[in-house]
Amino acid sequence: MEKKTSLPLIIAAFFAIYVIWGSTYLLNKVAVGELPPFMLAAVRFVSAGLLVFGIAALLGKPLRISRKQFLNATFAGFLFLSLGNGMVVWALKYVDSNFAALIISAQPLLVMFMMWMLQGQRLRPMSLVGVFLGALGIYLLVSQATLVRHPLAWVGILMIVSAMIAWAYGSLFVGKADMPSNFFVNTAYQMLIGGIFLGLMSIGAGEAWVAPSTWSLPTIWSMALLVIFGSIVAFTSFNFLLKNVSPEKVATNTYVNPIVAMFLGWYFLEEPITGQSMVAALILLTGVYFINTGRKKIGLRRFQGKENGVRKEAASERE
Template sequence: MKFSKKTWILILAFFCIYVFWGSTYLWNKMAVLELPPFFLASIRFISASIIIFIIARSLKYSLAITKKQLLNCILAGFLFLAYGNGVFVWALKWVDSGFASLLAALQPLIILLMMRIIQRKKLQWKSMVGVTLGIIGMYFLVSQNDIIAKDGMIIGILMIFTCLIAWCSGSLFVASADLPANFFVATAYQMLSAGVLLVFGSLAFGERWKSPLAWEAQTQISLVCLILFGSIAAFTSFNYLLKNVSPEKVSTSSFINPVIAILLGWYFLEEELSLQTGIAALLLLTGVYFINSRKRTKDDVVATKRP
């Protein structure tokens, strides 16, 4: 069977959002074992933004931005990246990468609840089933004594929840915000804004900066992967897919990413996999499936934006 060029591009794009995004949990976990979290995230996003600006300029995209658009990019960058990602990376100092990926899978559930509370949108029956399964799965996941007993685990879980709320708030905000028309340019400004905010955060918390030349090889490789694959390739693929396939198909990354993250964490970091975690994962991902398979309305937003 001979595939067309567009079909190959679609396959490659899905591979990027499935595997690369699923791998970011492992890469962040490996890097944060040596580097301070805000310092790590700031380098990632500033480097990625510079590369995206260079690519956008070479493609002759206009980099012009209004004051309002810049302020909106700064707010979006804070919600998605400076807080949503920076604090998530901080939490990985205590939380296993596979466990964290399962918590992140709750994102569609949280945005549904936020839309219900803030926008007064009705929950369809599939959404209600998904929410119920998600809550039960969440209970199974966090009620494991051997996990909760770990130092810093509870605070790490709570901070990840605040990151999910920040991500979902960013999704609702961006859906109606005035941003540069070109998503590539808008992403670059968001990443640059987040990177600068994270620098100030790193200084405020007194993180010790370390020259890249002094990093361990594992850390250097992880950061390169985060910049090139996690930030640029995956996010570009995400936006390409939104323009060429249905949002439902794109949102399948919500339940593929945790599977990738759990397997990578188990194989490379020897993270434990218990039967209860497996049951929780099945409940959570089934809940996400029900939420993603509900009937879409014109007001729905895609809450899987993770540059």
């Protein structure tokens, strides 16, 4: 059952992961045209992590956490940022930003599948319809030669799918793990640790680091927006929501992210939006809707079952 918290705060957090994260595809696409992908992500998250630590300290939040919380934050940061974000940024060298966003819109399918495999939750008929529609939408999307035009585009797609798996597992893990109680502190540890891992991945991949003094103005603006809004605001909101609403509801940001990304990619980068892409997006997001609707019914039935059990126990006591 979801925790009781401020509704306006939840709405603001959803806006952040819906709209702000939708714009990060464009920002990453602009920056990765000039910077190595793992280096880009490492600089982004180390910078954001240090800034969030500073914010937490100014707010008087205790930065000390337990060993278990540190290990959990390390694992979460590696899943979400080193793998979940780093591989997507790498893939953007070879696929359009709107194309990547549409593939990632299938994230709830993976969340549902992992909840079935790892937590034993049953798949409802409506969820199965959603899986079919999601698979059909992805096929229609990736089967377009006009969009999969780079020689390494298929490698990029595999990297995105791997990132989605890491992100889905991380969502389930964080939902139940012992994490730092303050959301700023939690975010700071995950970002700094994830950024350090990304730096090591960059060195391991042999990337040539580019000094900030040589960055173009569009890259500087993109990095600044990624650090402040895409990282600090949106990722803090994401961690907040994972502790206050169910993981599959948090994953619904994939309804809006691809729409925002498609529009921005078309407007600023002149990325094509084909008729088949629009049909694929409609089918894919319809599938996600069916999946989340099926999950809501399961949650409602479980709540009603618990409520009925309480009533029966109360009746027995009265008798």
